[in-house]
Amino acid sequence: MKNQEIAKIFYEIARFLQIDKVAFKPYAYERAAVSLEAIKDDVAQIYIKGGRKMLEEIEGIGKAMSDHIEEYLKTGKIKLYEEFKKKLPVQMDELVKVEGLGPRKVKVLYQELGIKNIKDLEKAVKKHTIAPLFGFGEKTEKNIMQGLEFLKQSKGRSLISDIKPVAMEVYKKLENLKEVQKISLAGSLRRGKETIGDVDFLVVSRPDKKYGRGSPREAAKNTQKIMDFFVALPGVKKIWGKGGTKASVHMADGFDMDLRIVPEKSYGAALQYFTGSQAHNIATRKIAIDKGLKLSEYGLFKGSKIIAGKTEEEVYRALGLPYIAPELREDQGEIDTALKNTLPDLVELKDIKGDLHCHSNWNGGENSIEVMARSAMDLGYEYIGISDHTKFLKIENGLDEKKLLKQKEAIKKINENYKKKGIKFRVLHGCEANILNDGSIDIKDEVLAQLDYVIAGVHSTLKMEKGELMERIEKAMKNPNVDIFAHPTGRIVGQRDEYQIDFDKILQIAKNTGTILEINSSSRLDLRDLYIRRAKAEGVKMIINTDSHKKEQLLLMEYGAMQARRGWAEKNDIINTLPAEELLKSLK
DNA sequence: GCCGTTTTCGGCCCGACTGTTTTCAGTCG
Structure with a gap:
């Protein structure tokens, strides 16, 4: 895709213009760059299809920008940029x-x-x-x-599930301070982005009784105490800045943390502002301007009078919008949808009734089936599905037909035991089978048919040519015993790009065959948000699984749920919000 | 340079903190 290449050049031009103190143009180039990064279609294709006219339909792209894009597509260069670089030849x-x-x-x-x-x-x-x-x-x-x-x-941005537990430790320490009245995570961590650049906290400090209510010094002393505590936290390696309301530090683990303290009357506006994304904020601030108002982290103002600010709901309402969930705030259509009052009723973590992609110590997992089940009960689930690897994956000690049938008996006994004790919980029996190079499954159909469900995934020969790989996947999805297609695109966040797949085709096959697509909560986070949104639009059902290899990993469900929310998924798009009986009925 | 149910001209999101040029530019989010 040329989009990223051109966006990069536009960002650079913006910087050069900033150096020359040119007004407003840098902003225009940045917006054009952001816009190019956000669209899913290739600009080269857009240009071939509709020429400059179609390019200029893209947000932030006008005559000059389409000039540049055309030039780049034809020559591989943008003259304006080359000239800037000649004057300042730096990286x-x-x-x-x-x-x-x-x-x-x-x-x-x-x-x-x-x-x-x-x-x-x-x-x-x-x-x-x-x-x-x-x-x-x-x-x-x-x-x-x-x-x-x-x-x-620096390793760059961190996977959300790596950084959130660290952030929550700090959160708890801050929350326990007697000077802290309210606290929230903000930034990309609150939006549930798959990778996190830095960790943001927003705090309201407890008013100091010594000073009069509403006086400017009311909370100043406590604010200072919180700031002092924050910059002295263990692991702080460098204080980038520390002022009256804001502090920023670098941690030994390689990421930055920001703390912002605001008065209670501004908490909602500040949370809205500090959660972002930046693009969403710019959009909401423009709505404010259109209404003759001004929105900042201190509130929504009419002249100098604050008309909203205490809660996010209040701020959105005063802008004429319903509450928009943090996961949606990317300026990817949520504002227009909110204006029409047709925002999705997003799936929630508490809607999840069980986890179907879990490994036991029958294969490479760490815990027994009973221990995994107990942990699932503790999470309030109604069921857990054990889906161990199958025989092709030798490294995971995959099960063959004989062992699978033996495992079936073991699970049957566990369930009978629950029934005897009056425990309302069920262990479902599946497997995570391998899609072999020719599209067949590494376990015989008559055995697959005896399981409660079958997950299939590509675990070998990942670098196949697109057509061949799609044939392979299509054949597997058409297998009447394959219910769920695991980690459909094969990507691993920050490590491996997706396979050579045609996602539109996968959606069509899923639709025609009734195959469920997995949202994998581990470091794969596969499907990603954009694909979830497309699956939902096509009416393809999904399941959120953790791919747990030990009991602690069952907690990863939180990240899969956030990913689903970022993909605008609702409860009825996700099949493991169903009770066990209904879930099984919804499979092939 | 882009954009428009108040505009084809005149706006452009908004504020905190640091270091140094001692009044504010540069950087960040």
Whole structure:
């Protein structure tokens, strides 16, 4: 896709224009870049289909932008960008990744010291040639030095399920402070994005009784105490900043945390603002402007009078909108849908009645079937499905037909035992079978037919050519014993891209065969949000599973549920919101 | 440079914090 390449160039042009102090144009280029990244169609295809006219129908793309895009598609270059780069031949995208370095400082560093890239910057820091520069100084040089160090250690954005438990530890510490009256996670963590850049907390500090109610100093002392506590947390390696209402730190684990403290009357507006996304905020602030109002983190204002701010619901209502769930706030159509009052009634974690993709110690899993079942009961589930790997996967000690039938008997006994004790819980018996290269399943059909359900997935020869891979998948999905297609695209967040698949075709096959698509809650997070939305639109049913290999991983369901919500999924799109009997009836 | 149920001209989201140029530019979210 050329979209990302062109977007990258537009971002760069925006930076160059910022350096030249050109007004408003940088914003226009940034918006065009964001827009290109957001659309799912390839600009090259759009151009072939409808020429410049169709390009200009894209949000933020006008005459000049379509000029640039046409030029890039034809020549592979954009002249304006080449000219800028000639004047300032530096690795801009790389250098501005250093915390505290922006385009203007980068320009000075090039002009004064000839710094073109990270390597040059490191050398200059070592020689202490930065501090004497006009506009820089000792502290700036030290910040650059530390920024470089952190950049080297950085693994980029973290998987949500890796970072949320760490964030919640800090959350609990802050929540326990007597000075803290209210606290919430904000940012991409609250929106449930699959990867997280930094962790944001929003806090209301308890008013200090010493001062009069409503006085500006009312909460100042407690606010300061919370700030002091925050920057002194264990694991804090660097304090980027600490003021009266806002602090930012870098953690030893390699990510940043931000804390913002606001008065109670602004809590809702601040939560709305701090949750983002930025694109959603810009959209909501524009609605405010259209109504002659002003929206900031302090509230929604008519002139200097605050008309909403205490809760998010209040802010949205005053803008003429229903409440929009954080997972939807990406400026991907949620505002228009909200205006029409047709937002989806999103599935919730508490709607989930069981988990069908769980492994036991019969194969490579860690815990026994009974222990997995007990953990599922503790989560309030009505059932758990044991779906161990099958024989082709030797590394996971996959089960063959004989062992599967033996496992069936074992599960039958467990269920009989529950019944005797009056425990209303059921263990379902499935397997996670392998789709072999020719599309057949590695377990005989007559055995598959004896299980409660069958999950099938691609676990080998991942790098097949598209047509061949699709034939393979199609054959498996058409198998009347295959109920669920596991981790359909094969991607692993931050590690592996999706296979060469045709998702539209998968949707059509799923629709025609009644095959359920899996939303896998582990580091796969597969399906991703956009695909969930498309599946829902096609009426294809999905299931949220954890792919647990030990009991603790059952808790990953939270992330799969968030992923489903980001894909606009409702309760009736997700089959494991059904009781066991109905769920089994909904399968092939 | 883009955009428009108040506009084809005149706006563009909004604010915190730091370091240094001592009054505000640069950076960040």
